[in-house]
Amino acid sequence: MIKTILVLGSGSAGLIAAISLRRKLPQLDIRVVRSPEIGVIGVGEGTTPNFPKHVFDFLGISRKRFFALAEPTWKLGIRFLWGPRGHFDYTFDQQVDSQWNDLPMPNGYYCDEEFRCASVPSALMWHGKVFPRQPNGCPDIQGWHAFHIENKKFVDLLELLARENGIGIIDGKVTGSDRLSGGGIAAVHLEDGRRLEADFFIDCSGFRSELLARTLEEPYVSFDSSLFCDRAIIGGWDRTTEPILPYTTAETMDSGWAWQIEHEHHINRGYVYSSQFISDDQAADEFLRKNPKAPKSPRVVKFRSGCYKRLWVENVVAIGNSGGFVEPLEATALMIVCSHVQTLLEMLNRSHLNPTPTWRSLYNDLAAQGWTDIRDFLALHYKLNTALDTPFWRHCREETDISNIAPLLEFYAENGPTGFCRYRLPRMENDFGVEGYLVMLVGNRTPYRAKHTPTTDERQRWERHRADFIATARTALDVKEALGYIHHPGWEWHGDVAAQSAPVMAHQGV
Numbered sequence: 290m291i292k293t294i295l296v297l298g299s300g301s302a303g304l305i306a307a308i309s310l311r312r313k314l315p316q317l318d319i320r321v322v323r324s325p326e327i328g329v330i331g332v333g334e335g336t337t338p339n340f341p342k343h344v345f346d347f348l349g350i351s352r353k354r355f356f357a358l359a360e361p362t363w364k365l366g367i368r369f370l371w372g373p374r375g376h377f378d379y380t381f382d383q384q385v386d387s388q389w390n391d392l393p394m395p396n397g398y399y400c401d402e403e404f405r406c407a408s409v410p411s412a413l414m415w416h417g418k419v420f421p422r423q424p425n426g427c428p429d430i431q432g433w434h435a436f437h438i439e440n441k442k443f444v445d446l447l448e449l450l451a452r453e454n455g456i457g458i459i460d461g462k463v464t465g466s467d468r469l470s471g472g473g474i475a476a477v478h479l480e481d482g483r484r485l486e487a488d489f490f491i492d493c494s495g496f497r498s499e500l501l502a503r504t505l506e507e508p509y510v511s512f513d514s515s516l517f518c519d520r521a522i523i524g525g526w527d528r529t530t531e532p533i534l535p536y537t538t539a540e541t542m543d544s545g546w547a548w549q550i551e552h553e554h555h556i557n558r559g560y561v562y563s564s565q566f567i568s569d570d571q572a573a574d575e576f577l578r579k580n581p582k583a584p585k586s587p588r589v590v591k592f593r594s595g596c597y598k599r600l601w602v603e604n605v606v607a608i609g610n611s612g613g614f615v616e617p618l619e620a621t622a623l624m625i626v627c628s629h630v631q632t633l634l635e636m637l638n639r640s641h642l643n644p645t646p647t648w649r650s651l652y653n654d655l656a657a658q659g660w661t662d663i664r665d666f667l668a669l670h671y672k673l674n675t676a677l678d679t680p681f682w683r684h685c686r687e688e689t690d691i692s693n694i695a696p697l698l699e700f701y702a703e704n705g706p707t708g709f710c711r712y713r714l715p716r717m718e719n720d721f722g723v724e725g726y727l728v729m730l731v732g733n734r735t736p737y738r739a740k741h742t743p744t745t746d747e748r749q750r751w752e753r754h755r756a757d758f759i760a761t762a763r764t765a766l767d768v769k770e771a772l773g774y775i776h777h778p779g780w781e782w783h784g785d786v787a788a789q790s791a792p793v794m795a796h797q798g799v
């Protein structure tokens with residue numbers, strides 16, 4: 290039975306895991322060991338909607354304190370500067386996998402020519418606004434958002450929370466371990482000679498994967514036949530007059546793409562590229578040409594996309610970059626951290642802290658499926674993007690392996706953006722849902738045969754819905770104004786905003 294847990298690493302993964310476990314399984318003795326010399330990766334600033342839920346429900350921090358200490362801004366989705374349209378918006382609500390009661394076809398069939406303002410969040414994104422305005426002028430804070438959050442501020446906040454929750458944080462570098470006769474780990478050794486025992490270890494040591502990869506030698510599964518980028522150049526600047534956009538931007542670049550992440554006082558840019566197609570110096574030149582305000586010597590981070598075959602081996606679970614990583618096109622890393630932590634918690638709880646091999650193998654199967662889903666979804670982004678005709682993008686269109694989702698693409702090519710596409714996905718229950726795939730397909734104007742030509746009446750109805758969204762967006766608040774309200778000392782949070790649902794639109798009855 291597990292009584293003591295040692296978490297290796299105090300980046301966002303390690304601290305999220307430690308605090309969540311401490312709060313939900315208070316009987317456990319949880320310690321964190323980390324090396325200040327190695328430090329944290331210092332990137333990871335875009336999130337998805339499961340992140341607010343985890344922060345508030347699992348870490349137990351109040352919204353007021355979270356906004357005061359972490360200073361996040363809201364993210365309604367991603368603006369892709371991508372594909373033949375030049376741009377399209379991927380929101381966290383249902384733009385495409387949705388149908389109005391007064392229209393005969395799902396939304397996607399009305400978006401061939403123009404794909405914007407197809408829901409309230411997408412109209413808000415288009416107008417640079419974040420939340421509708423209530424009659425009293427205040428923001429009507431809806432649940433269809435994630436956050437942009439500065440890595441350092443977030444990790445500092447997590448460390449404070451960890452200490453408040455009674456979690457001991459030990460400074461020291463892990464250099465070795467004692468093994469159990471059955472194959473797991475009995476204790477880790479620190480450089481200064483200390484020995485730390487535990488019943489269970491959570492490896493959150495980042496790309497070093499000290500326990501899962503280095504000690505237990507778990508094999509690595511590379512995603513390099515689907516995802517070709519392996520480096521990022523990172524450099525931002527302090528905001529002056531630029532508006533705070535309510536979304537992440539993902540812009541097509543010659544040999545990859547660039548993010549723009551919006552913090553209240555800072556803009557963070559990064560160019561994710563493939564070193565097979567561009568050198569670091571060339572990438573830096575292209576990045577600086579686009580972003581003259583960025584520092585002249587931006588930081589280069591190397592990474593690989595893939596995951597370890599099993600994430601839970603004996604008495605070690607790897608969470609965060611130590612278990613796997615995919616490039617940040619959909620900002621999925623913290624999403625996966627939160628989801629893996631929740632699954633682990635649930636399994637430890639259900640097994641009365643005595644998890645059997647069948648729990649482990651179920652965890653490993655679910656985690657592997659999750660990684661595969663994300664790989665396939667990201668790969669589709671690359672396969673479809675026709676914005677540039679550079680060697681990198683030609684290679685992506687020709688060589689990206691999306692064989693896993695071929696049935697979906699075949700069905701779409703005949704039938705178009707119907708919700709029935711969900712039954713052609715390998716699994717329906719991934720975090721993007723069929724909505725994510727349909728947004729990519731419609732956004733990139735992927736051709737399909739069963740065209741629907743709307744009647745004049747249909748067209749007018751569709752435009753009336755859009756006009757309503759646009760009217761809401763025109764009177765809505767931008768990020769700066771909304772932050773002004775919530776930073777006001779008199780502002781009170783009411784209810785669980787993260788649990789509120791999207792505006793009412795009939796989902797397809799499939």
Ligand SMILES: Cc1cc2nc3c(=O)[nH]c(=O)nc-3n(C[C@H](O)[C@H](O)[C@H](O)COP(=O)(O)OP(=O)(O)OC[C@H]3O[C@@H](n4cnc5c(N)ncnc54)[C@H](O)[C@@H]3O)c2cc1C
Pocket residue numbers: 297298299300301302303322323324325326327328329330331332333334335336440461462463464493494495496497499520521559590591592608609610611617620621622623624
């Ligand atoms: C280019 C890029 C962009 C990214 N963008 C996003 C994004 O937009 N959104 C997102 O969710 N994620 C993003 N990520 C992923 C992000 O890095 C992770 O989500 C997140 O920060 C988790 O990191 P971590 O805690 O796993 O590892 P780290 O932050 O690297 O922490 C590792 C910890 O382990 C400790 N450690 C390591 N070895 C030892 C040792 N031997 N002894 C003691 N301690 C040790 C370190 O000291 C540190 O405390 C991005 C990653 C990259 C590379």
